[in-house]
Amino acid sequence: MRSFRFVVKAVAFTGALLLMAGESLAGDIKGKVSVQGIKSAENIAVYIDAIPDKKFEAPTAKPVMDQTKMTFSPHVMVVQVGTTVEFLNSDPVGHNVYWPSISGNKKLAHNLGTWPKGEKKSFQFNDVGVASLLCNVHPEMNGYIVVSPTPYFALTDKSGKYEIKNVPPGKYTLKTWSEEGKVTTQAVEVGAGGVTADLTVKK
Ligand SMILES: [Cu+2]
Numbered sequence: 001m002r003s004f005r006f007v008v009k010a011v012a013f014t015g016a017l018l019l020m021a022g023e024s025l026a027g028d029i030k031g032k033v034s035v036q037g038i039k040s041a042e043n044i045a046v047y048i049d050a051i052p053d054k055k056f057e058a059p060t061a062k063p064v065m066d067q068t069k070m071t072f073s074p075h076v077m078v079v080q081v082g083t084t085v086e087f088l089n090s091d092p093v094g095h096n097v098y099w100p101s102i103s104g105n106k107k108l109a110h111n112l113g114t115w116p117k118g119e120k121k122s123f124q125f126n127d128v129g130v131a132s133l134l135c136n137v138h139p140e141m142n143g144y145i146v147v148s149p150t151p152y153f154a155l156t157d158k159s160g161k162y163e164i165k166n167v168p169p170g171k172y173t174l175k176t177w178s179e180e181g182k183v184t185t186q187a188v189e190v191g192a193g194g195v196t197a198d199l200t201v202k203k
Helices: 002-025
Strands: 027-036 045-048 064-068 071-073 076-080 084-089 095-099 110-115 120-124 129-134 142-148 153-155 161-167 170-177 185-190 199-202
Touching (some): 027 185, 076 153, 110 120, 153 161
Parallel strands (some): 076 142
Antiparallel strands (some): 027 161, 045 153, 045 170, 064 071, 084 120, 095 110, 129 142, 170 185
């Protein structure tokens, strides 16, 4: 009995050590996105494209896409595939939310309807791509939800900088999406110390 307990403890301890080693091996991908022919390097999604044979569980957190002051806020949101997004109306007027396609696939068009202040509706994004959010009451309103195939994504700040944290070591394809620019892809290899990857997005 005693030796059995010892073995259990030893296995648990070794497991904990391996877990810690795995975590410490994970690195960050960071860098700067430069733009050519586009006004701003802000709000550009940078994410690791689908990893063969790797599936990720749907996140439990439900980010909020707010409709406030006649805008979608944030203007661009990146989520992992499988994420449920809550659409909240914070304005005293009714807003509608629909997207005519996901990355051009009109079969994935969806209209959530129109609802008043303080109420929200949720939608689970199970298809990778970009949903262009529109409101059929206010044609000037638009926003984007970028659905990433992996949990490894970031959005650039005002200066174009981004950081994707805790990526396991390996070779990946980095991909960008931006409102005005073309999709950029770049190979990247993450080692224990992380990696810097600068990208250029062209119009
Ligand atoms: Cu509206």
